[in-house]
Amino acid sequence: MKPLADIERRLGEIEDGAAGHGAAAAAELLALGEEVLEHWVVAKGVEPTRETREGFRLLALHRQGCAGDPSFNACRETCRELVYHYNLVTGDPQHDAAAQRLLMMTMVANHLFLFVAGKMQVAELGDFCCASRPLRQDAAPLESA
Amino acid sequence: MSAVKDKYQKVAYYPGCALEGTAHSYNRSTQQLGKALGLELVEVKNWNCCGAMEVKNIDPKLQTYLSSRVMATAASEMNMDVVMAPCNGCYHNLKKAEYDLAHDPASAEVVDRLSKKAGHATYQAGQVETIHALDWIKQGIGEEGLKKRLRNSLQGLKVANYYGCMYTRPRHIFPEKDQGPGSESTSKPHFMDDLLAAAGAENVEFPLKTACCGGAHTLSDSDTSTKLVLNILRAAEAAGAEVIATECPTCHSGLEMHQVRAEKKYGQPTKVKIIYFTQLLGLALGLKPKQVGVHENISDSLAFLKEKGLA
Numbered sequence: 001m002k003p004l005a006d007i008e009r010r011l012g013e014i015e016d017g018a019a020g021h022g023a024a025a026a027a028e029l030l031a032l033g034e035e036v037l038e039h040w041v042v043a044k045g046v047e048p049t050r051e052t053r054e055g056f057r058l059l060a061l062h063r064q065g066c067a068g069d070p071s072f073n074a075c076r077e078t079c080r081e082l083v084y085h086y087n088l089v090t091g092d093p094q095h096d097a098a099a100q101r102l103l104m105m106t107m108v109a110n111h112l113f114l115f116v117a118g119k120m121q122v123a124e125l126g127d128f129c130c131a132s133r134p135l136r137q138d139a140a141p142l143e144s145a
Numbered sequence: 146m147s148a149v150k151d152k153y154q155k156v157a158y159y160p161g162c163a164l165e166g167t168a169h170s171y172n173r174s175t176q177q178l179g180k181a182l183g184l185e186l187v188e189v190k191n192w193n194c195c196g197a198m199e200v201k202n203i204d205p206k207l208q209t210y211l212s213s214r215v216m217a218t219a220a221s222e223m224n225m226d227v228v229m230a231p232c233n234g235c236y237h238n239l240k241k242a243e244y245d246l247a248h249d250p251a252s253a254e255v256v257d258r259l260s261k262k263a264g265h266a267t268y269q270a271g272q273v274e275t276i277h278a279l280d281w282i283k284q285g286i287g288e289e290g291l292k293k294r295l296r297n298s299l300q301g302l303k304v305a306n307y308y309g310c311m312y313t314r315p316r317h318i319f320p321e322k323d324q325g326p327g328s329e330s331t332s333k334p335h336f337m338d339d340l341l342a343a344a345g346a347e348n349v350e351f352p353l354k355t356a357c358c359g360g361a362h363t364l365s366d367s368d369t370s371t372k373l374v375l376n377i378l379r380a381a382e383a384a385g386a387e388v389i390a391t392e393c394p395t396c397h398s399g400l401e402m403h404q405v406r407a408e409k410k411y412g413q414p415t416k417v418k419i420i421y422f423t424q425l426l427g428l429a430l431g432l433k434p435k436q437v438g439v440h441e442n443i444s445d446s447l448a449f450l451k452e453k454g455l456a
Contacts, residue, residue: 074310074357077332081352100383107380108352114376115357118369 001038004117011113015106025102026089029109030058033082036109036116037061040072043120056083075115081108153285156276157225158186159215161235161394162194168232168394170438174423175231175278177437181430182286182294189219189228195238198361205245206255212242213256216275217268231278231423233311233393237318239275244318246270277312278423279336279392280329288343296431297455298345304425305351305386305417306337307377309358309396337392337422344429349384353377359403360395367403371410374403378415387449390422397421401443418446428455 002010010032014025034057038048041064053059062079066072085105089098164172179186192215194200196208216239219225230236245252247270260267276284282291313319313331322329329336334355338348358377359370377400381389391397400419408414420442427437434440434456439447450456 070315073314076314077310077355078353078357080332081356085352103383104350104352104380107376107383108356111353111356111373111376111380114359114369114372118359118366118373121369122366 001035001042004036004039004113004120007032007035007113008117011106011110015103015110021102022093022098023090026086026105029102029105030056030082030086033079033109033112034058034061036113037065037079040065040116040120044069054083058083072119075112078108078112078115082112149284150287152227152274153184153229153276153281155185155187155225156227156229156281157219157223157273158188159192159195159219159228159230159235159239160188161192161230161232162197163232163234163394163398167398170441171231171394171397171421171423172438173441174421174427174437177432178282178423178427178430181427181432182282182290184281184285186229187223187225189215190222192218195230195235197234197238201238201241206252207259208238209242209245209252210256210259212238213246213268214260214263214265215239216242216273217260217266220268220272221266226273228273228275229278229281230275231392232395233277233309234395236275236277237311237314240318242268243270243275277392279312279340282340282426283336288339291340291343291426291429295344295429297429299341299425299429299455300345300347302346302425302453302455303349303385303387304341304346305349305381305384305389306334306341306354306422307351307358307381307389307391307396307400308334308337308354309360309391309393310355312393313355337390341390341422341425344426346390346425349381349386351381351384351386353380358396358399360399367406368410370399371403371406374400375407375411375413375415378404378407378417379413381417382415386417388418388420388425388446390420390425392422398443404444418449419444420446 041048049060049064051060053063058079062076085101085108088101089105160172176186193211196211201208216228219228230239257267313334316331322331342348357373359373397419404415424437424439434447434450447456
């Protein structure tokens with residue numbers, strides 16, 4: 001599992017076109033996506049799954065990352081778009097729009113990276129999305145309790 | 146006229162807090178669009194905050210109560226059976242409250258207790274139907290109805306439709322979606338695409354239409370929000386879009402503000418314009434830019450719209 005900074009740098013290289021084209025680059029982007037999700041799963045103290053879902057480990061890792069954390073579903077469609085673009089690029093590498101599809105796939109992979117990296121950063125302070133865990137723990141019982 | 150179409154001709158309007166503040170142009174354009182289409186909006190009396198993310202994260206049942214009060218007012222005091230919420234956050238929270246009240250007796254007990262304490266009728270699941278502004282136009286007017294009323298085609302306008310993450314998530318609170326032809330999809334939403342295409346726009350293939358804009362990070366971690374937004378803006382431009390059409394005030398203001406911040410902080414300017422779908426449809430119906438609040442957007446699109454013959 002590469003450090004997140006290395007993944008970010010590699011995504012930049014692929015976007016700049018300096019790191020291969022076509023099916024090979026698409027396969028690498030998919031693998032980078034898996035590594036990003038591995039970071040999240042490992043940070044939660046879980047062994048990353050080797051299983052696949054709908055034929056893709058990325059989707060199985062996403063599902064694993066959602067366990068007990070429904071807000072992680074915010075990147076569900078991003079993961080599915082990554083798989084979709086992988087299929088587009090590898091299914092027809094000679095297509096006229098292959099380069100455009102790879103560019104879009106790179107940006108989707110980058111979004112997954114940014115989302116997970118940001119979420120991990122915030123998770124150090126407490127829970128994702130506005131409320132911090134200390135605030136919740138220390139608060140007096142509320143009206144509805 | 147179909148039953149649904151008929152039902153959506155007059156709906157209770159729940160603008161929510163954002164539309165009275167940073168998203169005033171969304172409020173203005175939604176109301177103007179309704180008038181232009183002959184759809185009647187009746188604002189929910191004395192409405193309150195839906196509980197947003199802040200209350201929901203600290204006390205989810207309190208959020209359920211707050212959202213239920215809005216629906217209770219519409220149902221019991223206004224005798225309305227449809228509540229339309231243009232804000233994704235409000236729409237999501239009302240749908241979540243509806244789901245909780247139908248499936249969780251503990252939530253229903255809390256809502257009943259707090260409603261009695263506050264002195265208003267307790268909302269019962271199913272009393273109203275909550276819809277988004279997209280449902281309102283799509284089902285209340287439809288593409289064909291829209292085409293008949295067009296005065297300015299959006300032809301030549303390349304649009305990336307951005308729905309944000311709360312319009313379709315989590316799927317279980319939107320039982321009407323994913324019901325086959327004619328219904329909205331939670332995986333690849335298309336209602337905004339359908340409406341803008343009917344108005345003549347060219348929708349580009351945009352893979353980040355439901356991706357997170359970092360709205361929740363805006364205060365706690367602005368840099369992450371800026372990077373997420375920058376990626377969305379760059380992807381839209383790479384997809385060939387001149388405009389990002391929005392339908393959520395949080396996403397919209399996030400895109401606008403972080404577009405400015407991305408240029409200042411990271412030296413990465415983007416040119417894509419950010420415009421509410423209600424503004425675009427209003428312009429297509431012949432409304433003036435000021436009538437739909439183009440001047441109230443941070444993203445200055447007036448010169449661009451003039452160039453396109455829409456202003």
